[in-house]
Amino acid sequence: MIQRRLRVVQWLSTTPAVGVCTLCSREFKVPISALRRTADSQASLQAQFDRHKCEPVDSVLRREPDEEEDEEEDDRKEEDDDDDEGDGYSE
Ligand SMILES: [Zn+2]
16 A cells, blocks of 8 residues: 655745645645644645545546557457357357
8 A cells, every 4th residue: 555645845934835645746735824823834734635535647547548448349249240150050
């Protein structure tokens, strides 16, 4: 299992302003109201991070090869023809 981590990519002096998930690269922004206090910012980022669901980039990329399955259907049709021939033979 891959561990996801929160990584701060933008700081306002010592206050974390923007963080990303190391696993799905999703961005989390701290609301301005929370930026005033470092503790609030960290808590806000952490809360957003904990709540989000990772959507692996892999699954999006894998859709492309899936489309090629159309070609494989041609093979299946040939197999159907074989079945028909079998029926005729048994008659
Ligand atoms: Zn994530």
